[in-house]
Amino acid sequence: xxxxxxxxxxxxxxxxxxxILYRIAAEPLVVPxxxxxxxxxxxxxxxxxIGVRVVTGTETDRLFAALDELELIxxxxxxxxxxxxxxxxxxxxxxxxxxxxxxxxxxILPDQFAALRACGFSTLETSTSHPPEQWLRALAxxxxxxxxxxxxxxxxxxxxxxxxxxxxxxxxxxxxxx
Amino acid sequence: xxxxxxxxxxxxxxxxxxxxxxxTWVDKIEGAQRFEDDALETALEAARADQADHRVVxxxxxxxxxxxxxQIRTQGPSVRADLGTQAGRPARxxxxxxxxxxxxxxxxxxxxxxxxxxxxxxxxxxxxxxxxVERRLSGELTEDEFKPLRLMNGLYxxxxxxxxxxxxxxxxxxxxxxxxxxxxxxxxxRGYGHFTTRQNIxxxxxxxxxxxxxxxxxxxxxxxxxxxxxxxxxxxxxDHFAGAAAEEVIDPRLFAEILRQWSxxxxxxxxxxxxxxxAITGGPIDRAAIHVHDIGIxxxxxxxxxxxxxxxxxxxxxxxxxxxxxxxxxxxxxxxxRYVEAILRTYNALGRRDNxxxxxxxxxxxxxxxxxxxQMIEDEFAAMPEDYNVLDSEIIASLQARFVEPPFESLPPVxxxxxxxxxxxxxxxxxxxxxxxxxxVAGYTCATVSLxxxxxxxxxxxxxxxxxxADLADAYSFGELxxxxxxxxxxxxxxxxxxxxxxxxxxxGGLASANIGLVTDIxxxxxxxxxxxxxxxxIPVAQRLAERFSAPERQREIGPLDLNISGCINACGHxxxxxxxxxxxxxxxxxxxxxTLGGASDDKASIxxxxxPAVASEKVVDTIDAIVHxxxxxxxxGERFIDTYRRLGAAPFKAAAYAGD
Numbered sequence: 001x002x003x004x005x006x007x008x009x010x011x012x013x014x015x016x017x018x019x020i021l022y023r024i025a026a027e028p029l030v031v032p033x034x035x036x037x038x039x040x041x042x043x044x045x046x047x048x049x050i051g052v053r054v055v056t057g058t059e060t061d062r063l064f065a066a067l068d069e070l071e072l073i074x075x076x077x078x079x080x081x082x083x084x085x086x087x088x089x090x091x092x093x094x095x096x097x098x099x100x101x102x103x104x105x106x107x108i109l110p111d112q113f114a115a116l117r118a119c120g121f122s123t124l125e126t127s128t129s130h131p132p133e134q135w136l137r138a139l140a141x142x143x144x145x146x147x148x149x150x151x152x153x154x155x156x157x158x159x160x161x162x163x164x165x166x167x168x169x170x171x172x173x174x175x176x177x178x
Numbered sequence: 179x180x181x182x183x184x185x186x187x188x189x190x191x192x193x194x195x196x197x198x199x200x201x202t203w204v205d206k207i208e209g210a211q212r213f214e215d216d217a218l219e220t221a222l223e224a225a226r227a228d229q230a231d232h233r234v235v236x237x238x239x240x241x242x243x244x245x246x247x248x249q250i251r252t253q254g255p256s257v258r259a260d261l262g263t264q265a266g267r268p269a270r271x272x273x274x275x276x277x278x279x280x281x282x283x284x285x286x287x288x289x290x291x292x293x294x295x296x297x298x299x300x301x302x303x304x305x306x307x308x309x310x311v312e313r314r315l316s317g318e319l320t321e322d323e324f325k326p327l328r329l330m331n332g333l334y335x336x337x338x339x340x341x342x343x344x345x346x347x348x349x350x351x352x353x354x355x356x357x358x359x360x361x362x363x364x365x366x367x368r369g370y371g372h373f374t375t376r377q378n379i380x381x382x383x384x385x386x387x388x389x390x391x392x393x394x395x396x397x398x399x400x401x402x403x404x405x406x407x408x409x410x411x412x413x414x415x416x417d418h419f420a421g422a423a424a425e426e427v428i429d430p431r432l433f434a435e436i437l438r439q440w441s442x443x444x445x446x447x448x449x450x451x452x453x454x455x456x457a458i459t460g461g462p463i464d465r466a467a468i469h470v471h472d473i474g475i476x477x478x479x480x481x482x483x484x485x486x487x488x489x490x491x492x493x494x495x496x497x498x499x500x501x502x503x504x505x506x507x508x509x510x511x512x513x514x515x516r517y518v519e520a521i522l523r524t525y526n527a528l529g530r531r532d533n534x535x536x537x538x539x540x541x542x543x544x545x546x547x548x549x550x551x552x553q554m555i556e557d558e559f560a561a562m563p564e565d566y567n568v569l570d571s572e573i574i575a576s577l578q579a580r581f582v583e584p585p586f587e588s589l590p591p592v593x594x595x596x597x598x599x600x601x602x603x604x605x606x607x608x609x610x611x612x613x614x615x616x617x618x619v620a621g622y623t624c625a626t627v628s629l630x631x632x633x634x635x636x637x638x639x640x641x642x643x644x645x646x647x648a649d650l651a652d653a654y655s656f657g658e659l660x661x662x663x664x665x666x667x668x669x670x671x672x673x674x675x676x677x678x679x680x681x682x683x684x685x686x687g688g689l690a691s692a693n694i695g696l697v698t699d700i701x702x703x704x705x706x707x708x709x710x711x712x713x714x715x716x717i718p719v720a721q722r723l724a725e726r727f728s729a730p731e732r733q734r735e736i737g738p739l740d741l742n743i744s745g746c747i748n749a750c751g752h753x754x755x756x757x758x759x760x761x762x763x764x765x766x767x768x769x770x771x772x773x774t775l776g777g778a779s780d781d782k783a784s785i786x787x788x789x790x791p792a793v794a795s796e797k798v799v800d801t802i803d804a805i806v807h808x809x810x811x812x813x814x815x816g817e818r819f820i821d822t823y824r825r826l827g828a829a830p831f832k833a834a835a836y837a838g839d
Contacts, residue, residue, distance in 0.1 A: 057531070080327055081409065084448025087526040090446050095561050105771035111310065111327055118445035134318075141309060150299050152580070156573045 001126045003103070006117045008136040015051055030074060037062050044069045055103070056084035060091075067098050068127060074125070077106035086119045093120035110138035180241045181212040184221050184233035185251070189315070191385040192339035194251040195234060197225055203234065206263055207584035212242055232317045235335065244346040245767060247706060251337050254705035257635060257717045261368055261383075267339075269389060272547040274365050278357035279398040284657030287352035288421055288670070290435045292400040303404060303443075308390035315387075330410065330448070332378075332403030334387055334524040336710050338382040343406040344396055345413040347659050348420065348434035348458075349377035353648035353657040358399035360644035361779055366392050371644070373629065373637040375663045375701060375752055376455070377415045378406055381416075382708055409450045411441035411522070415457045418662035422624050422670040428477040428485050430460035432578055433514060437570065439577075439741040440515050447522050451529035452537035454522070455494075456489075462781065467663065469501050469783035470755055472520060472539045484509050491521060492543035492551075497750035499785045500540040503548040505555065508749060511574065513559075514568045520559035524551070584671055589621020593674035606681050608730060609692035610827050611746040613662055614677070621674055625655075627667040627684060628691035628699065635717050636702040637665030646687040654680045664701055668695065696733040697806065698724040698742055701752055705745025706761065707770050714762025714769040716745035726799050727806075736806055739819045740778075743771075755779035757820045759786045759804060762795075769795040774804070775831055776823050789832045799833050808828040808834035 003013040015028045020039075023029055039047065044066060052070025054063060063073075063115040073092065074087045084103060094100040102115050105125035113135060116124065126132050184197035195203040196210030202225045204210060213221045216240060225237040254262030307327075314324040320563040329332075332343040344359070351359075359379060359603045366388050374380055385394065386650045396402055406413055414434045419766060420431040434613065440509060441447065447454075459466040460474040468474025474490035487509045493502025509517050521539075528546075530536045543551045600607040615624040627647055630636050647667055649711045651659045654676045655669035662668060672680055684690040692698045705716030720743050727733055743760040744751035753759030759774035770792035777786030793801050806819075808830050823831065 028658070080323070080693075081449050082531060083409075083447070083451075083526055084531075086446040086449065087523055091523070091527075094563065094566070103821065109323060109327075111306075115445035115448060117591055151294065151296055151442055152577060153439035154442075155295065156576060157567055 002126065002132050004126060004132050004135055006055060006113075006122060006124075008132060008139045011123055011131065012122075017053070020047060028071070028073060033058050036066060040068075048119070052100070054088070055086060055106075060088065064082050064092075064096050067092070067096055067100075070098075070100055072101045072103060074103045074105050077104065077108050077120075078106045079107045083117065086115060089116075089119040089121055099105055110134045113138045180215065181214055182209070182218050182239040182241060183210050183244070183248075183750070184218070184225050184237065184241050184724060185210075185248070186229065187235040187339075188223060189233055189385055189733065190256040191267060192265075192335050194338065195219055196252075201225075206265075207244075213239075224330050224750075229321075233314065235321050237240070238370065241364040246763065246769075247337070249660045255717075257707050257714060257721070260367045263469070264755070266385075266392060268368075270385070270828060271365065277361050277395055277398065278354060280418075281771065282354050284352035284354040284652070286582055286584050287354075287651075287658035288349075288431065288581055288584065289350050289352050289355070289400070289654075290347070290577075290660075291582065297397065297400060300400070300402050300404075301394065303331075304390055304393035304397050308433075310387060326408055326449075328386075328389075329408040331389070331393065332406035333384070333386070334407060334710075336382065336708055337706075338708070339475075339709070340386055340389070341401060342381045342384045342389060342392060343374070344376050344381075344403045344426060345406050346377050346379060346400055346401070347438050348431055349418050349661040350417040350431060350660045351661060352422075353651040355401055356396065356584060356644050356648040356651070356659055358401065360641040360648070362392055362395060363644065364641040366367070369531055370638055370640045372635075372668075372704060373661050373665045374557070375750060376413055376704070377661050377663060378413055379419075379661070379703070383702075383757065389672055392599070405448075407446075407453075407575070409452050409454075410448045410576070411437075411444065411450075411454045411456065414438050414601055415455070415466055415471075415663060416443070416665075417459050417461070418660040418661075418664075419615055419624050419670065420460060420669050422622075423463070424462060424674060425463055426461040426618060427479055428460040429457045430466075430477050432574070432581060433475070433477060433487075433511075435580075436514065436574075436577060437518065439481060440518075440567075445825070447526060450522070450526055452534070452539075454525075454539070455584075456518070464779075464781045464783075465662075465753065469707055469781035470499070470752075471502065473518065474502050480508060486511065489517070489521075490539040493783075494538055494540045494547070495754050496538070496751060497538065497747050497749075498538075499537055499749070499754040500544070501783050501785065502540075503543060503551075505548070506551050512569045514569055516562050517555075519567065520555045523558055524554045526580055527532065528554075532580065549585045549674060552611055571767050583657070585674070586619045586622065589619075589673065589675075591620040594676075595634055596674045596677055599678040603604055603678075608692055608734065609681055610677065612692050612694045612696060612734075617671065619671070623674055623677065623770070624670050625672045625677065625680060626661040626662070626671045627669065628688050628693055629666050629689075630693060630699050631688060631691045631725065632698065632724050633721060634724075636700050636720050639667075643689060646683070646799045647689065650680055650683045664699065666699070674731055692730060693733055694739075696736045697727045697736050698733055699738045700724060701739075701740075701742040701756070703743070703745050703750035705743075705751075709745060711748055712745035713747075714745050714771070716751055716760075716762055719743055719760065719762070719771065722799050723802060726803060734812065739806075741802070742777075752779065754785045755783065757823065758788060758805065760798065760802075763792055765792065771795060771798045771803075771833065773801065774822070775828055778820060787828060790836055791830050793835075800838075804834040804837060 003011045027050040053074040103123045198209045273340040313319045315419040336339045341449040353529040414432045414437045456473045457471040470493040489506040490502035530610045613626045660668035661818040700720045702720040706712040740756045740758035741758045742753045744753040745762045772787030772792040
């Protein structure tokens, strides 16, 4: 299914899912996590460009150890209600400083667009039940664009906030006195 | 041969409907068809086709004769004969009066003050839900996909319709907000609401299509229903005397608000293994039950006088009641969000998702052993970038500035007029004795409005009553109200001199029950009269008990006694932590009640113990009476029920309870 970026724009996808054994050339290859675990560090380095598909709930220490060689990590959500993918993505980005492509796949909803982006995903694999146009619509209705609104605390904590802090303070206006 | 009805809930308003002739849905059981076994599958198939077409949800067969649960679905709540299906489902009025939020905002109430950005966020969320509802009605979203989205906005499908649960963050409500709630109750529901044990309000008769309008109305009053359900961080609760109690060390409202804002729409923690409840208290007397929450926080000061927190985690009620483990003795204020985030990240990654009954953090901590769990949190906490989500003093000050300190007067600590009124009016004096609590400011007191009148429904309140307490709050408490987890209301800042006038206003409205902390101040969940999870009707039991103990002298003679009732194992009525707890269970279609003794939710928190076999519903009142009698006989002067129980153990109470058997 079509891959989109976090602006809901289509992304040319050159990654191929497959087994290393049958690899013809050095095409970008996505392997299951089980395959990754079997590769030695040397084999892994030789296999580049390589990505991995991880189903949430997998033992992740081996994944963290291999990050330097991985250009793509696909996190598969078994159900959109299974939020482990959000924590795994956050952990990869903020604790392990993973810089490659982080892709959400499986059962995900356009209603989760903003959350997926905030947790560090860079691309999404869409599905027949939720094709790209639904994600585009979610984006258009404020699903993911940086919101100018939000609770005060989040405005204060977000580092990209360029508004001077004075304007965030409350002015008890006429209406308040009512 | 067995025959079955086929039933479902209508998508648009959640009404229970029954398959009638010619595969049409009817509202009343009288028009429903009964299907023999061989015809049932065909009928169900037709019904499921309608479900696939997004007209109904939850299609299921109901064997005849109907179970108690299905009877309630056909008739409406047994405790509200005026509201059954026979009353019909009134249509929404075409033209509504202007909402109260357009008029006044209670400028001195101690709520967090929204700015336009805060408010716009709530408007956006209401607009987003409007779209989701449209997508659901059009079929773009399946019920499976829509359900978590509606739950995230507080909308449940109950026995008779949709129930909307709005958050009253940490229980603080302004008079203006209370009037907005009354407006919703009157124009979108059936004229009443129900305060829950989690400082929320529930409306029981909501139409799916109206919900976005209601959320938009709540947004204009700085109220919302976000995360009042679903597997996310729920409404953060606190002491209902926060910022007012004489013994308080730190006002927990600021930190509850910080946690509310942080957890709202949290990108990482909105799809947790299970729901997640945080409670915080700011003084040595725990009125927020922090030991039975997923995270319980106590705000206090260290030896240097700096504010900070100690943490408990893994407490909870429900199927597996657990007293939380102390996971940290001291955390500086600046690290609050970082530490809570470390706990939640660990839980989200490792909490069980294979079994809904084992998905709470309490099970994870049990299975891992608490030391290993604490180590994992600490590792996660230590690995965080040091500038990440730090609550620096500037941020704290910005949020603190949003809470207005009421303009208290300088008053003498005693009131001659109060003393005179007490001397003159015994009923007033009795109310003052039970329903007031010492205030931190001289000349003021906290006054509790009991929502437990004899014959009433614990926690229920009509639109007129909401407006009356709002008016009284404007007159006597800086326009501020609190909702307690005991399902009562509080006017937190009343001048001692005004207490008699306040009481007179409450008497006029039938709201002056002098029973706070007494045996008739019963916590009760809605039970099977409303709730689709319940197995028994808790409200009628609460009503019969209140009736039995209704004599004011007898209640006062018995003294402080927590009696809580839950209509099912999910324990929303907090029965595990009551001095006397009742849990409704279904025994072959009959309602029985399991009795537990010795629970407590305060700083000496404990889980009550079951004293013996469950008792038939009609025997509950006599049994509780016998237990109370045994206490009166054995207590030492001035000893509370719970202390007598702790001194003597269960044996004498058990003997009294089962004496007739």
